[in-house]
Amino acid sequence: MKVYLATDKQLEAIAKHDFDCSPFLLKEVVEEMLNRNLFDVMINQCARMVFGSIKRMNEVHSMALDDLLQIGRTSVFEALELFKPGNEKSFSSFVFMVIKQKFIKCIKFLEREKRDQRNEVKETETEEGLNMFDLMPSYINIEKYVIKKITLENLLNQLTKRQRQIVDLFLQDYNFDEIAEILGSKGKGRSLNKTYNDAIKKMRKGA
Structure with missing residues (x-):
């Protein structure tokens, strides 16, 4: 099938109703839909459901619609994987479901970041006012952050694909029931918990 010749409705029909579409065809369909911004209506619906209104x-969150569209489109690629x-x-x-979550x-x-910023402001306020430089991380902290990130990536590369998916989602604050639903293993949160623990043991051995 030449997806670039398909109409918008045909592409949407595959995404909505073809439960057994091959991964190769689905990837082409999704990429073409993204090129035509066909997921934007869904992203808007999710945004209004979660945030209330634009x-x-x-x-409240200082986010423009373009920001949410970008997050939503990135989520489409994650869902495809x-x-x-x-x-x-x-x-x-x-x-x-993936975009909404x-x-x-x-x-x-964002709420956690706001709380952290408020705490930082309280800690750095003096009688003379706020010293903005106190809110900026030092070069040493940045260097440590980069080193930790590289180390974490190397450890994650030791995991199986399944273990990596579970750990990645857990690091994004998903609980095991949510991860099970995303991975198509609904009701198997405990099993994923064990897989996660096995992955952590493997990472510790490699550290």
């Missing part, structure tokens, strides 16, 4: 999103055909769920239903995680991150 105005509130701007006022995780999706398993023949799982009694269409790709559209699956990607909607990504936005929820985004809110939690």
Whole structure:
């Protein structure tokens, strides 16, 4: 099938109704849909469901619609990597769930960041006012951060694909029940917990 010749409705029909679409065809369909911005309506729906309104999103979280569209489109690619055909769920239903959960995680991150910033401001306030340089990380801290990130990536590369998926999602603040649903293993949170623990043991041995 030459997906670039398909109409928007034909592409959307595959994403919504073809439960057994081959991974190769689905990848081409999704990429073409992204090129045509066909997921933007879904991303908007998820954003309004999670944030309430675009105005509130701007006022409370200082996020523009373009920011959310970018997060949503990136989530589509993530969903494509995780999706398993023949799982009694269409790709559209699956990607909607992934985008929605990504936005929820985004809110939690922003709220946590605001709390951290408020705490930093309280700690660095003096009678003379706020010293902005105190809020900036030192070069040493940045260097340590980079080293830790490289080390973590090397350790993650020792894991199996399944273990890597579980650890990556866990590091994004998903719980094991949510991870099970994303990976098409609904009801198997305990099993994923064991896989996660095995992965951590393997990383510790490699550290």
